[in-house]
Amino acid sequence: MKYVLFCCFTMLGCFHLLGQNAPKNKNQLLERQRELRTEIRELNALRSRVNIDSRDVLTNLEEINLKINKLNELIDINTQQIRVNDSLIVVLENQEASQQEKLDQLKDNYASVIQATYKSKVDQYAWMMILFSKNFIQGYKRSQYLQHYVSNRRNIKNEIELRTLSLKVKVDSLRTIQQATKDLDNAQKERRNDLQNDEFRQKLLQRSFERQEKKLVNQINQKRELDDQLELEIQTLVKQVVASNNDDPINFGGDFHTFKGKLPWPVEEAVVIRKFGRQYHPIVPTIIIENLGITIATKPNSLVRSVFDGKVVSILSFRGSNYSVLIQHGKYITVYKNIVDLKVGSGDVVDAQQVIGSAFTNQKTRRASFTFSLFEETEAKNPIYWLRKRS
Numbered sequence: 001m002k003y004v005l006f007c008c009f010t011m012l013g014c015f016h017l018l019g020q021n022a023p024k025n026k027n028q029l030l031e032r033q034r035e036l037r038t039e040i041r042e043l044n045a046l047r048s049r050v051n052i053d054s055r056d057v058l059t060n061l062e063e064i065n066l067k068i069n070k071l072n073e074l075i076d077i078n079t080q081q082i083r084v085n086d087s088l089i090v091v092l093e094n095q096e097a098s099q100q101e102k103l104d105q106l107k108d109n110y111a112s113v114i115q116a117t118y119k120s121k122v123d124q125y126a127w128m129m130i131l132f133s134k135n136f137i138q139g140y141k142r143s144q145y146l147q148h149y150v151s152n153r154r155n156i157k158n159e160i161e162l163r164t165l166s167l168k169v170k171v172d173s174l175r176t177i178q179q180a181t182k183d184l185d186n187a188q189k190e191r192r193n194d195l196q197n198d199e200f201r202q203k204l205l206q207r208s209f210e211r212q213e214k215k216l217v218n219q220i221n222q223k224r225e226l227d228d229q230l231e232l233e234i235q236t237l238v239k240q241v242v243a244s245n246n247d248d249p250i251n252f253g254g255d256f257h258t259f260k261g262k263l264p265w266p267v268e269e270a271v272v273i274r275k276f277g278r279q280y281h282p283i284v285p286t287i288i289i290e291n292l293g294i295t296i297a298t299k300p301n302s303l304v305r306s307v308f309d310g311k312v313v314s315i316l317s318f319r320g321s322n323y324s325v326l327i328q329h330g331k332y333i334t335v336y337k338n339i340v341d342l343k344v345g346s347g348d349v350v351d352a353q354q355v356i357g358s359a360f361t362n363q364k365t366r367r368a369s370f371t372f373s374l375f376e377e378t379e380a381k382n383p384i385y386w387l388r389k390r391s
Contacts, residue, residue, distance in 0.1 A: 071191055233318055310329040323342055336370060
């Protein structure tokens with residue numbers, strides 16, 4: 001039994017040492033790998049539902065850039081995992097060979113003992129050896145010798161069984177890792193093929209963008225200015241809400257902060273196409289954008305739901321844009337921007353997962369998106385850390 005425990009700890013040590021050589025923690029890599037697979041799958045699903053309009057260069061190019069980045073990251077993670085697996089396979093193969101050699105030696109020794117026992121007929125005449133001893137001391141010594149002889153033979157047999165079991169565990173582990181590596185290799189081929197196709201489409205879109213760059217950059221700047229003004233108006237409303245409720249904070253459904261990392265997504269299918277914070281524009285890197293939330297692409301006409309119990313404290317429609325809905329949850333406020341077909345009004349109390357409206361869908365391209373923001377009092381927080389992991 002001690003030997004099996006030793007083998008287990010040895011294998012764990014190998015995993016640990018190999019994990020230290022990896023750029024990231026193994027669990028983090030696997031988690032990010034699952035996230036990327038989900039995001040790529042959902043991005044492909046969303047793209048299959050839209051009308052690919054060659055004139056919608058900006059959106060097409062932004063989406064293809066996003067997918068290429070995710071594919072490259074996933075390929076990189078798969079490569080790291082394959083390297084770790086290859087190193088582990090070498091370790092296990094060496095351990096398997098060593099274990100097999102020791103097992104063969106034990107079997108040979110056991111066979112020799114059994115053969116010697118048979119020839120000497122120790123088992124058959126053991127009682128006679130004791131019975132015909134010259135005296136009690138000799139009988140006792142012969143009895144002790146026979147017990148030791150039988151015990152030693154039994155120990156060899158037990159060690160053979162334990163080493164056989166340990167070897168089977170190693171072989172099974174080796175086969176499992178080899179199959180996993182083979183699956184990763186096949187996945188890499190598929191991902192690289194997808195990447196090659198998307199990079200070809202990216203070049204075509206980039207050429208189209210360059211032909212009308214001045215016009216498209218102006219569109220980007222105009223949209224950015226409108227977004228900045230809308231974000232400023234939302235921040236002003238958030239400050240007003242916080243100031244007016246300092247003496248009587250609203251609290252629904254328990255403490256909002258205890259649900260960090262557990263909040264449901266506001267839509268069933270979601271791909272984050274614009275992350276939180278200050279960042280370069282994905283197509284024109286000379287343009288800086290500030291996103292106080294995360295911009296989410298979803299399927300056309302998707303219902304948008306409140307992520308927590310709360311109260312609708314404001315509904316904003318700014319200069320002909322779609323609605324922005326502010327919902328207060330104690331000292332926290334969530335904001336849903338680019339909403340149509342409202343189902344709630346200012347002052348309404350809403351439950352978690354209650355529909356508040358629909359994500360705006362461009363009827364020409366069938367693309368749907370909205371922005372989700374989260375404030376702790378007046379400070380914008382990254383919503384991605386508050387929403388539950390997607391798999």
